[in-house]
Amino acid sequence: MSIDIALLLGQDGVVNGAIYALLALALVLVFSVTRVIFIPQGEFVAYGGLTLAALQEGRGPGTFWLLCAVRVAVALADGIAALRAGSGRSLRWALAGDLGYLTLLAAVLYLAPFASWPAWVQIPLALALVVPLGPAVYRLAYQPLAGASILVLLIVSVAVHVALVSLGLLFFGAEGSQTRAFSDARLELGRVEVGAQALCVVLFSVALMAALHAFFERTSYGKALRASAMNRVGARLVGIPVGLSGRLSFALAALIGALSGILIAPITTLYYDTGFLMGLKGFVGAIIGGLASYPVAVGGALLVGLIEALASFWASAYKEVIVFALVVPVLVWRSLRTHHLEDDE
Amino acid sequence: MTRTRRAIAALAVALLAGAARGAEVNVGVTVSATGPAASIGIPSRKAIALLPTTIDGVKVNYIVLDDATDSTTAVKNVRKLTSENEVDALLGSNSTPASLAMVDVAAETETPLISLAAGSRIIEPMDEKRRWVFKTPQNDQLMATAIAQHMVDRGVKKAAFIGFADAYGDGWLTAFSKAAERRNLKIVARERYNRLDTSVTGQVLKILSAKPDAVLVGASGTPAVLPQKTLVERGYKGAVYQTHGVANPDFLRVGGKGVEGAFLPTGPVVVANQLPDDHPSKKAALEFVRRYEVANGPGTASSFGAHAWDAGLLLKAAVPVALEQARPGTRQFRIALRRALEHVHDLRGAHGVFNMTSTDHGGLDLRARVMVQIRNGTWQLIP
Incomplete structure (x- = not known):
């Protein structure tokens, strides 16, 4: 293996690793706040990328109808809850907000020539379609079971994953899609040629991580999420609603997922079922960080990306085996270092 | 009543x-x-x-x-x-x-x-x-011999293979190896990837280092785009062959300029319009289309x-x-x-x-x- 090949493989590994790192962050975030192992994290990658691809091809993406359906279901669930509690006032505002949001999106999708818009307008539009699915999924699938054991929440995750993948096939079809590249330029960095798109992925990922850091350190919502993650009961006692922290963490996870999908859609082909494997690789990274440490999860995810790149060069037929076998030594090491705690309350 | x-x-x-x-x-x-x-x-x-x-x-x-x-x-x-x-x-x-x-x-x-x-x-x-x-x-064999023969006719001496790590890729590798062996065509690299892989850079670098005259992509549908695109991106100038598993409109849609110039064997129905009038399948193919x-x-x-x-x-x-x-x-x-x-x-x-x-x-x-x-x-x- 010459130095050139090593550099190219390293570059490939870092680009993929950056995406896995984002997914690992989202998984750690969701798990620490809600104890949900968010298997459907990868679906948001596919939904984000494929929604953008559908917009660029001038098709109204099916995710809009899914959004309508889940918002109606959320409104019904909230309505029943509010009737039971006898408070209808705030609900009316929420309903009006929902209706306005969906009408606005519908107007854009049916009246505007969105296919010819530049990418920097299409991307927010795609995000506006996909990200609200996150909190809605939390409200419908997880919030009614917020007190259940980790195992029950995991089983719900499997169900949500299967449902979202099936809907993805319905909306986007079995064949894959690519989106237009932000830029086709290639840059010379030392002795390696780097695609501008690959550089975009890494830079955006770093920027997103920095933004998340700032969010957790500086804003009150971020602090509320950290408080919920550290001590759920204590956070409730000081007045942080469980539902709010859950919805917020899911919104962030959906945002991270959708952005990851949009970032890699120009350099690879995305399919309706791409997300699961990517999410799983992010999960391996998150496991290395014990589903608790953000920096270690990022490092672990980068390691997964690099090992994957090397494995695809040396033994491409066994690539996935090698990547997922990484979990075994990590688990052994972790189980030797930490003493086991029964984590179910 | x-x-x-x-x-x-x-x-x-x-x-x-x-x-x-x-x-x-x-x-x-x-x-x-x-x-x-x-x-x-x-x-x-x-x-x-x-x-x-x-x-x-x-x-x-x-x-x-x-x-x-x-x-x-x-x-x-x-x-x-x-x-x-x-x-x-x-x-x-x-x-x-x-x-x-x-x-x-x-x-x-x-x-x-x-x-x-x-x-x-x-x-x-x-x-x-x-x-x-x-x-x-x-049969894969029928198509694989067509590819091997076409390669030999164009003067290809060394070929590389990249295909799915599943039954489809296996079947093609076996069929192509047999057809190539009979024609003294050397297979210098055998690489595998998965349908949902987001990158095949590693495999492509391995193939490029073996310097083949032609590369066969043993994959079906839109996932067959990625290896060819990556080969082109990495400056590969030889011929790229695809299998008949890619012959659908989505492959062209996703592949775009990246799959230009690829050769593939396929059933006559794919080019029904261009078949000569005396081709036995022309009528049935046009009727189906x-x-x-x-x-x-x-x-x-x-x-x-x-x-x-x-x-x-x-x-x-x-x-x-x-x-x-x-x-x-x-x-x-x-x-x-x-x-x-x-x-x-x-x-x-x-x-x-x-x-x-x-x-x-x-x-x-x-x-x-x-x-x-x-x-x-x-x-x-x-x-």
Whole structure:
């Protein structure tokens, strides 16, 4: 293996690793706040990328109808809850907000020539379609079971994953899609040629991580999420609603997922079922960080990306085996270092 | 009240008449409309919707089930179709593993099965069980020899292979290795990747370091785009070959400029318009394309749907023969249908000319393949 090949493989590994790192962050975030192992994290990658691809091809993406359906279901669930509690006032505002949001999106999708818009307008539009699915999924699938054991929440995750993948096939079809590249330029960095798109992925990922850091350190919502993650009961006692922290963490996870999908859609082909494997690789990274440490999860995810790149060069037929076998030594090491705690309350 | 009675009476008469003549032929279909082979299964299902609903004056019902590209589900579907629906013939499935799993059920229930998968193991070697099994797609071997021959004709000495790490890639690597060996063509790299991989840089670098004159991508559908695009990005200048598994419009849509210039062997239906007028498949191919595109929109016809269409043509040829000998719904009818399928002779399908024999249940010959090249985002027939 010459130095050139090593550099190219390293570059490939870092680009993929950056995406896995984002997914690992989202998984750690969701798990620490809600104890949900968010298997459907990868679906948001596919939904984000494929929604953008559908917009660029001038098709109204099916995710809009899914959004309508889940918002109606959320409104019904909230309505029943509010009737039971006898408070209808705030609900009316929420309903009006929902209706306005969906009408606005519908107007854009049916009246505007969105296919010819530049990418920097299409991307927010795609995000506006996909990200609200996150909190809605939390409200419908997880919030009614917020007190259940980790195992029950995991089983719900499997169900949500299967449902979202099936809907993805319905909306986007079995064949894959690519989106237009932000830029086709290639840059010379030392002795390696780097695609501008690959550089975009890494830079955006770093920027997103920095933004998340700032969010957790500086804003009150971020602090509320950290408080919920550290001590759920204590956070409730000081007045942080469980539902709010859950919805917020899911919104962030959906945002991270959708952005990851949009970032890699120009350099690879995305399919309706791409997300699961990517999410799983992010999960391996998150496991290395014990589903608790953000920096270690990022490092672990980068390691997964690099090992994957090397494995695809040396033994491409066994690539996935090698990547997922990484979990075994990590688990052994972790189980030797930490003493086991029964984590179910 | 009287009207209801009259309706019941009419229904009873119809049922009696139906029972007496055994008026309806039931065809059980299992396709992979979801799961990894969905890109092949969906066009199949759409083509089955266009198959004849009466053959020789007898009504034909198609009962279509989805097996989610899962062998176990395919077997479950076939069991259900044979026991509950008492079908006279089976069609499907789209993947070789699922079709292989269905062979046992077809033989056990003595129901003729027409598979829509390409693997030659489905019908070879001929034995007691496979007597009941036929298939419409071309053998990989037929296509692989076309590629190897084309490479040799263009002066290629060293070839590389990158394909799916699954049954499809395995089948192609075996078929291509055999064809290449016979022509003194050296395979200098054998790489694998997965359908959902987001990057194949590692594999492509390995291939480039072996300096092949041509690269064969052993993959199907849009996932076959990524290796070729990566090869081009990394500055590869040699010829790239694809398999007939990519011959659908989505491959061109996703591939765009990245797949320009690729060579592939395919069934004549893909270039139906460009076939010379004396080509035996031209008429059937054009008919399929017309019917499919009327139902599903212009530019939607693909080679995958045409395999199901050809299965319909086989039934159309064989059912009348079987009807003369027995009543649908009986064991005798299924036996007669199997025998009739085995004697299909000179049937001009959209993918080639079928000549079944008791040892060859595929029945296609060299007329079932043409070489095409991707030029300006379209398939171009090359002589």
